[in-house]
Amino acid sequence: MKLLPILPTLLLLFSCKSKEAPAAEDAPAEETRTPVTVTSIKTAPLDTYVDLNATSTYLQSNFIKATANGYIKQVSIKLGQRVSAGQTAFVIRTKEAEALGNTVNRLDPSFHFTGIIAIRTTAAGFIQELNHQSGDYVQDGEQLAILSDANSFGFVLNVPYELQSAVAIGARLSVQLPDGRTLPGRVSRVLPAVDSVAQTQQVLLQVKSGTAIPQNLIGRVRIVMSGKPAAQSLPKSAILSDEAQEHFWVMKMIDSSTAVKVPVIKGMETADRVEIVHPQFGTSDRILLTGNYGLPDTAKVIIQKDAP
Secondary structure: OOHHHHHHHHHHHHHHHHHHHHHOOOOEEEEEEEEEEOOOOOEEEEEEEEEEEEEEEEEEEEEEEOOOOOOEEEEEOOOOOOEOOOOEEEEEEEHHHHOOHHHHHHEEEEEOOOOOOEEEEOOOEEEEEOOOOOOOOOOOOOOOEEEEEEEEEEEEEEEEHHHHHOOOOOOEEEEOOOOEEEEEEEEEEEEEEEEOOOOOOEEEEEOOOOOOOOOOEEEEEEEEEEEEEEEEEEHHOOOOOOOOOOOEEEEEEEOOOEEEEEEEEEEEEOOEEEEEEEEEOOOOOEEEEEEOOOOOOOOEEEEEEEEE
């Protein structure tokens, strides 16, 4: 009987708890926003190109040969030396002069017989191979040295035949060397033969360089296939597509926190950028660069950092 006065109090507390519970459940949840970064459209020249390897070489070599049987008395060149045309390379004394000595001159001084023959270079270039030294006996026609003709130096480029229209004689191409230098070059010769397996054609590029370039150095040559002087483009990561790669779109910011899907038509592609043919975006438009994958047509986002 003493518990009866407490019952109204318990019922009142229970009633208050029941009224507060639905209020907490009815409170709206905080909206989730995806963190993203953004970029903008860029209008600049855009080229599609192919990079190929080119190897430095001398297409022509001159063989310095003995013009008589005899002994080499003097060697005036060294391996790797650059020589000019008409420079004395070897001095040979004929076998007869070596055997007779000054006997002929003693018999008749008017002969002025020495038996000394100077062998000169026929072109400017580098001594690529040196086969004999002073004191060696050589025979008529024997090879003494090999001279690489400096006028035949260039880079040989193996070009797929379908690209032959881009490497016509006179075309200007640059060679990127491993040390970072870029040499301007010109197509001077296209060899009239195609590799039966690779279906490539050899092309010679003559380059201008203030320093000597070693043979068999591999450089990179960029062949431009097509280009536009002013094309609007976006980074590749900003372009989204379906599984069949048939439809493409970007996510564009329409306010500070909302991004919407905008279909686009692509044009040229380079290693890191894609041309946008349609629609025409403004320089102030912000396009999602990262965090855009898997978003719905309209999404709430939060911009973390503007991409450069």
